[in-house]
Amino acid sequence: MQASELDIxxxxxxRGSPLALAQAHEVRRRLALAHGLDEARIAIRTIRTSGDVIQDRPLLEVGGKGLFTKEIEEALLAGTIDLAVHSSKDVPTFLPDVTWLSAFLPREDPRDVFISHKADSIAALPAGAVVGTASLRRQAMVLRLRPDLQVKVIRGNVETRLRKIAEGEADATLLALAGLKRLGLEDKATRILAVDEFLPAVGQGAITIESRRDDDRINAFVAxxxxxxxxxxxxAERSFLALLDGSCRTPIGGHCRVEGDRIHFRGLIISPDGRQSYETxxxxxxNNAVALGADAARELRDRAGETFFTLFGGA
Known part of the structure; x- marks a missing residue:
């Protein structure tokens, strides 16, 4: 039985993609369980974003990764939704002053996967093979490993990109393992790439909730x-990103591992052609996560020099 509006x-x-909906349902399930509620009392509203509509151009050309959150944030600010559920790696570094990331779900596996019907690894691809991905980070890291390969942009949700590879639009692609696992498609991975081999995007594998700062009821609800x-x-990861590039114009990787009271962070900036890279x-x-991420970013800015960011479209 559906809950009435008064019961919500x-x-x-x-967003309305299968992955986004799976993540929203996971948030709803956890909230309902934590508060002893029927799941029907937590509504889910799908919102089509600019990132979903624009499929024929790289996001870089039309405003960056914030296009996946813009319309959802507008609904949050208008009060037509109470909380937004995002893939953390899609969330812009800088949010409106009146919203914040108020909760994070336990992180799924942050690694990338290689998917191909023609080779079992990036190393095994034939010279000149085409790797399709919309991610500048993935493109650059592929070219760093294999400068003889070609990269091209392929967009779409997970299922669309898998179909494009099956149809031969590219010889291989790279996707987040977390998304495949949430969709029950983990078996589509040809090879899982180790973090040390292929550094993930900042926030990869994590689901986050955005809410209004002054909404005490919802903030307590999601806490x-x-x-x-x-x-x-x-x-740590978002602090690192904030001091390097708030959009998606420079290929950047960052991953923080938490072990008890200690954290282990690794960060990377890389030129789009994969030829120049700096890691730390x-x-x-x-307790020093934010400071450590920022310090890592400052080191890489100093080592790379401001011309790196000027040449490669950074901050």
Whole structure:
């Protein structure tokens, strides 16, 4: 039986892709369980974003990754939804002053996967093979490993990209393992790429909730399901990103591992052609996550020089 509008305690806003909906349903399930509610009392509203509509051009050309959150944030600010559910890696570095990331779910596996019907690894692809991905980071890291390969942009949700590879639009692609697992498609992975071999995007594998800062009821509501270690890791990673590039114009990788009171962070900036790259690591106490991420970013800015960001479209 459907709950009436009077019974709804919160409305979640989300994109309408199968992966986005799976993530929204996971948030709803956890909230309902934490508060002893029938799931029907937490509504889910799908919102089509600019990133979903624009499929014929790289996001870089039309405004960056914020296009996947823009319309959802507008609904949040208008009060037509109470909380937004995002893939953390899609969330812009800088949010409107009146919203914040109020909760994080336990992080799924952050690794990338290689998918191909023609080879079992990037190394095994024939010279000149085409790797299709819309991610500048993935394109650059592929070219760093194999400068003889070609990269091309392929867009669409997970299922669309898998279909394009099956139809031969490219010889291989790379996707997030977390998304495949949430969709029950983990078996589509040809090879899982180790973090040390292929550094993930900042926030990869984590689901986050965005809410209005002044909405005490909703902030308390979602606080019951936040995962402290994921929040610490994302604080370090997003701090790193904030001092490098707030959009998606420079290929950047960053991953923080939390082990008890200690964190282990690794960050990377790389030129789009894969020829220049700078990496660094940080270890320290979890309470210093933001400072450690920022310090890693400052080091890479100093080592690369401002011309790196000018040449390659950075901050």
């Amino acid at each position: 305690v919160a409305t979640i806003g989300t 019951r399901i936040t995962h402290a270690d994921t929040e610490v890791a994302l604080n 690591v940080r270890e320290g106490h979890r």
